[in-house]
Amino acid sequence: MTQLVGSLPPRWILRDPYAHQKGIPRFPRVVATVLAARGITTRPQAEAFYRPHLLPEYDPLLLPGMPEALRRVERAIEQRETIALFGDFDVDGVTSIAILHEGLAPLGAATIPYIPDRFSEGYGLNLGAIRTLADAGATLLITADCGISSVTEVAYANELGLDVIILDHHTVPEVLPPALAAINPKRIDSPYPFDELAACGVAYRFLQVLYEHLGRAFDDTAFIDLAALGTVVDVAPLIDENRRIVTRGLEAMRAGLRPGLQALARVSGVAPERFTAETLGFALGPRMNAAGRLAHANLALQLLLAPTAAAAATLAEQLNALNRERQRQTEEATALAEELLGPEDAPLLFVASEHISPGIVGLVASRLAERRNRPAVVLSRGPEESRASARSVPGFDIVVAIRKEKALLVRHGGHRSAAGFTVRNENLELLRDRLIATAAEQLGCQPAARVIEVDAQASLADLDGLEIKGLMAFEPTGHGNRKPVLLSRGVELREARPVGADRSHLRLTLRDGRVTWRGIAFRQAEADLDARVDIVYSLQRDLRGDGVELEVLDIAPAAAARPLEIRTG
Template sequence: MEKRWVYKQEASEEVVTSLAESLKLSKTLASILCQRGICTFDEARTFFRPSLDHLHDPFLMKDMHFAVNRLTEALHLSEKIMVYGDYDVDGTTSVALMYGFLRNFTHQIEFYIPDRYKEGYGVSTDGINYAAEQGVGLIISLDCGIKSADKVAYANSLGIDFIICDHHLPDNDIPPAVAVLDPKQIDCPYPYKELSGCGVGFKLLQAFCLQNGVELEQLYSYLDLVVVSIASDIVPITGENRVLAYYGLQLLNGPQPMRPGIDALKELAGITSEIDINSIVFGFSPRINAAGRMGDAKNSVRMLLAQTKEDAFRMADIINESNKERRSKDSNITKEALQMIEEDDFLRNAHSTVLYKENWHKGVIGIVASRCIEKYYRPTIILTHSNGKASGSARSVHGFNVHSAIESCSDLLDQYGGHMYAAGLTLPIENIPAFRERFEQFVANSITDEQKCPQIEIDAGIQLSQITRNFFGIIKQMEPFGPGNMRPVFVSECVYDTGSLRVVGDSHLKLRLTQDGYAAFDAIAFGFGDLYHRISKGIPFDVCYTIEENIYRGNITLQLSIKDIRIK
């Protein structure tokens, strides 16, 4: 599939030159920093030297005083507390953080994760009823609750108070909780709005420590859980998230033994090098998520809270089996979905994809929607049967608001929610044909030609000769990479393979690239094996790529990871 190369907007020459001179950097590197909003010496110093002192005062968050006072009261009175979280990675790490920290101060505490299929997302009536049966006086909800006004009111009627820690956009109807901690509330003055759900929980505990004289180092030992949530929930790694992620990764890669559950995850994922954001996203996240997708998300919390290696690996083995089942169903359903598209002229040529099959597993349909977009780049909804209705997950392409497209069909739906690039919906099965037609019409009338083509954002065009150890060293200091601070992507034009070209694996190219006869670099191009014969003829081509370290038999070399190739 052809991709658009889109160059990021450059800052003014004056600003770039000033930054380059003050930091003694090349203009290329200074320009990349400016693209990320780092345009002065002081901003660069803060960026390159993250400090826990840069964390904001938690009491700037609306309702924080109420939250800390109510939590402190519950602990003082030995009141029973329930920590309630969502079943995804952000939710389960949030619960592990809150429960793990607070059990140092009380034994009157338990945690609750709703069943994905019986209770659905968010605060559930079943969960509140269970809390009432157990004599719970305070529920702390994490990564959910901001849209549960009716459920919180019901809990209040049973004599149960709520503290909500959430990071999703609120509705107009704010729940009647003792405290609602969500920086995305319009009237919340907290200066950083992009915390994960676990991050909001962390701020509550930070405030608790400050008010009650608890050493913050005790809380900072949980930053490994916070960075897992940040990486997995795809929140921007900017500002406060960058500080939390930086120190969380230090904890994961430090000299002290890792949390047994994290250690077990690392071993099961086969991670042998330094843990970074990518290894969390592709190694940890699918396994933690699999527990909630295929079985019981409480197993993820139990693994993260395990205090012995034996307990951690026992729970990790259960989770790993769930992940194997998830991968099998994901693969099989993806094949079925793609076959449905390929065998239907309308579906193959449509501007959108809406598929339904009653026996598809609800836990993987969001993943399947993403897989379909990899082949057919367009807004996609995958539906399956659930409790007598059609329930689905939607995924979108760059720049297209799939939530708005679904909202245009709201009269056909029972419920829906989400954001620009991902959403969920439920509708009567008999409404599927009308919904598919209306959704397709909306997409066809509103999607642009640019949105139909995947794009690669380019940071800078460079010569291969510019790539040195020092150049890469500055890039490495820009870590951790993630949304809002992605690994820089470069373009080099008119490069050649030196003659070492070969196909590895099923369809990958291994190359050694040179430009103007200088600076040969090893390169790997995943999925570009079909270009072997054209490149082997010595034809010049342009490449876009990231620069990475390749470790082989103890030797560390720089390698280009090719994102796209354009042959002249």
């Protein structure tokens, strides 16, 4: 029987073995080492990292298609045309549409927000929706978080008399759709300095420059919360411009929430003053996404646009209930997928079942990829076609692998780490074999242990107030800017007790020198423990929000002397 990846202990790899020599002088030692491990070795770089709102903004007019889009929207407003706003059904798409709808209204624009139904329409632009919007009188169509791969659909819109402006951030295909403007920072001809904006970031910058183009004052605080929310939930890297957007968005949220987010915070049990990027990603985001996964994403859009607390409260309760059902279905579907896979650990995991809803295939794929450290493709099998979502691992561009097989697909799109497609069932077996072959070529056939990148090795006892303050100031943290990860050896384990509904987590009490720390180790109740342990961990706010505890990412007996490897290549 092949050993599953989940049973292999993670490898600890030092991000930069020379970081301790390159740290900024007179900075707290551990903070300086972690910053250097992230490539920050000068005071100006540190200033830009810790205070991103002070950096000059990039010019949105550098984005190809932006001047044409501005002129076309200006004409639509002047001539009182109806503008259709077509967005994806995830949080990035919903926040993008909310930004455009709210932002265009004060300029006098007449808009029709449209989000497709995941189950009857599927992902992206579709011919039926375009016909519906044309029949409703739209003469300009703006897509958000989709459209960059919709060559046929955009051509059809043109035939019906609609000009199309695309605001997207997905991987750009070889052939662009025949749109009036295709604004995407990932275009190879784009001189815009940052190519990792989420779609809501593209919509936000478009709106910002449109106001400037029309000579109108732009109220940044009215939209930055939505741009921050969509950026985090879409797992865009929290670096550069995204870090600025999320930092400013969180500041705006802590100062006061729109009714919809206030209601969502209440049902999530999170106080606005304690909002972090993690709050957006793990408390608000899943509840909003539950609408598009199980019902219709219009619920999430209505919540964001809710004018009163009373209207928002009802919608937030609906989303909360949908999220609980989403959690239940995800657990059952993941168990089914694991059963169908069995002990197999192919270079790429491929599961198709009529018993997995298309609304949760992405969540199941994400669980499988995390547990087995392999790219995972999960399909909801229909009578004639199957809808799939794919999640990848470092070193494997899943959207490139899928695009290689475009001749077998009905539609496709996505990012390096997450993608989706629709395929006719007669092509399933061939598609599976080809994707596995591509993964085998790039990743090899042997199971790979999960890797935890360590920024610095440090004594737990040496983490004083300045070190803690500097490490906690890495917020907002998430994809592309993970929390600092430290390794401390020989820590005394005072207590370890299972907690959680299924008792799969460990609540820890750890001591080093005179300092005692509380910690939590998620999904590690079966970990091998001893009186002295080595821990790999990050710092996080405790449940009360007024203290700091350890989030233990991995734990091993000190006697085992688990190596801290040096990255090669």
